[in-house]
Amino acid sequence: MIKLTMPDGSIREVASGITAYEVAKSISHGLAKKVLSAEINGEVWDLTRPITNDSSFKLLTWDDDGGASTFWHSSAHLLAEALENLYPGVKFGIGPSIDNGFYYDVDLGDYQLSPEDLPKIEKEMLSLASQKNTYERKEVSKKEALAYFEEKGDEYKVELLEDLQDGDITFYSQGNFTDLCKGPHIPDTGKIKAIKLLNIAGAYWRGDESRKQLTRIYGVSFPKKEALNEHLERLEEAKKRDHRKLGAELGLFMFSERVGAGLPIWLPKGEALRRRLEDFLREEQERRGYQAVRTPHIGKKDLYETSGHYAKYGEDSFQPIQTPKTDEEFLLKPMNCPHHCEIYAHLPHSYRDLPIRYAEFGTVYRYEQSGELHGLTRVRSFTQDDAHVFCTASQLKGEFLEVLDLTLYVFRALGFEDFTAQISLRDSENPDKYIGSESNWVAAESAIIEASKEAGIQTITEYGEAAFYGPKLDFMVKDALGRSWQLGTIQVDYNLPERFDLTYIGEDNAKHRPIMIHRAPFGSFERFIGVLTEHCAGKFPLWLTPTQIILLPISNVFNDYAKVVQSALAKEGIRVEIDERHEKIGRKIRDAEVNKIPYMAVLGEREMKENAVAIRQQGKGNIGTFSIEEWTKSMKKFAAISQD
């Protein structure tokens, strides 16, 4: 007999060798039908795997993370089986579950898979699923496993096997398909009731650009048909939030083929919104002791050779600009920091001057690969809300905390509660990727880790994600379609002060090296506004939105009255428009609603007589009639930044 500790803490005595499925059945038939896998001592297991030791025990259903991922992983195997039936000789890379579904990377030889093939594959998968084939686990020796895949001619699986330890290798089979896999899987294919293959993409084998590109098929599956429909509806909903679509609809920004790919152009409404954000941050930074500076958009190539950026990125950047003079080359600036280092170096500094904080909304230019461009979130020209803090070693942690506080203040003011703070450290296996001394790296990494801990933020640590000159703390948020983007960033840099030979005179009257912190709470205005647009589905906070209220005269007769109301509101700094078109009120309201203008004022006979406005709130409808004066006051209050 063995003891199973259930999630509620109770203990079940069962015969050794019992399976999780048998335990589920002994609890209830309904549960046995729903259960997909089990968590045994924190590890997700097949339901059919015998349990032989005392264990903690938890049954996983679709609603548990482990349950859905098991389900999707099994769906990937089903996809592979269908592909093998339809395209004999297909070779397989890897086929994992992901956040929202699964994929399989396959090599179809000369066959060019197209989206039209997907329905056929879905059909085959559903037909295989209905056979209710069980997923069978089998432990195999490395020799056996290699023999199997060598015979099959699947060099990808052979390569994967070469990295595995003998005794740690399992196969899973369902129907006529066998795959190298550590599992676990759902009991049988019959649980998979709804499948949608979403798209096809190229993916380099093992993520290595120099290796063969396989065909990746993405899909999603569900235990119920309705769940698939709901999922597809959610995807449609998300597309409506896409900042590229909303940005065009709301007239925020545009792109022009003639201006160039990845070069966003800000339209009046977008610029109005952006300017508000800039002002917001500018004022906050002034309060926090930053000094604004401004530097040119180009700099001599030598500047970036000094900084090290040219050696690292020169080849992949916009190429140097020539002048009539020979041997004179300038670069479009990809970073503001070298310029700011020159400002620091301009005068000698005492330890009494530090910390010095230079801030600039600096526009930079980076030649992003053509396939990478994406709306406002990945562009070739963008403006960083940049600043560089020069401080002493003893000030580092305090400054880091101060920057962290500013970043969190900014995020909260804009309603971003759901972000991930990522600590990016070195990849210790590739030291050549980084410049700077070991001791500096250690000091910088520990400063970030400690400050994050002290600020009490939740973090995840990623090794190998550091910048080439230092570790960083990045704030990551997801867009409408679940893609993760970096917004704010804080980076400790011991390297640039070294390269630019920056110094200060210490208490001991000797020269010392300052430490530099790069930081940008928004990251860039472009990306931030892109993500913010999706975050609020185009319904921006009142203090940011380009038009705060639109006046809707019932007929032309009341246009003059509207102008009276307009000047009263405008006088208080409220951004107000009038819809003077010769249209019915229903039409004007509809257009204002579609344009997501937060407030509408309906103005007709009744309002004019009483010097009043009948207010309607976007998405909510009529909220009442107020005197002009009363409403102006309310608007002013609502539009204050502190309002959240």
Place this chain on the structure above:
RNA sequence: GCCAGUGUAGCUCAGUUGGCCAGAGCGACUGAUUUGUAAUCAGUUGGUCGGGGGUUCGAAUCCCUCCACUGGCUCCA
């Protein structure tokens, strides 16, 4: 940069076994309607079919090439 897909009017989209002057809805414009809380009616206008080259008697449709966009991969100071 790589793989796959897409590109027709300001917007959303029809239109391919290659064949009359390339269509619709919305928008815009003009006129009528003077309107009370999510689309008033009528008329008019609008397109180098992404650019260039080729095949053909004939190309939006087939081929080549470049550009842009979409979904991924790789990259991201």
